[in-house]
Amino acid sequence: MDTVKPTPDDLIALDLESTDGAKHMSFDDARAFIKRLKEKTGRYPFIYGNNEVTKAISEQYGADQVFAKTRLWYARFRRTVTDFPQGTWKTYTIWQFSSEQNCGPANRSACLYTVPGTEYDMDVDVFNGTIDELRSKWPFDSVTVPRAVATGPSQRR
Secondary structure: OOOOOOOOOOOOEEEEOOOOOOOOOOHHHHHHHHHHHHHHHOOOOEEEEEHHHHHHHHHHHOOOOOHHHOEEEEEOOOOOOOOOOOOOOOOOOEEEEEHHHHOOHHHHHHOOOOOOOOOOOOEEEEEOOOHHHHHHHOOOOOOOOOOOOOOOOOOOO
16 A cells, blocks of 8 residues: 555456465455555455456355445456356446457448547456446445346446
8 A cells, every 4th residue: 555555546356366365366366455454545446357357256256345345347258247246246346348359340330339549459447337427436445236136237327
């Protein structure tokens, strides 16, 4: 915390890339980190995790009192989210969509999300809500349960 010095407007996230606790942070260590961060900052971080990580946490911890207080930044690079792991989170707050896997030069016009002036090979992060909800909740200090699992991008940009 002394090095990062997050400001009240910074979104704080814990990146959990793998279920292999021998090579990466274990889920128990992640729980300890989350509790310490809450103690030091008064805030819970986002958990950035892919389907494998999210599913494993949900299966191993269920509605755990620590993980369930975090919000999920869901790295799911498909065109839709139809297989969201239930248990710890009811839905994601941010969905990371892969334009590289889903939008090539040949099908750019059919791409779900594009950013003017960029190439197709990038990831796009999508908030599960309206722009007004995003503005009012940023940087997500308190935990409010989002509506329901969105299965694809909405028209609410």
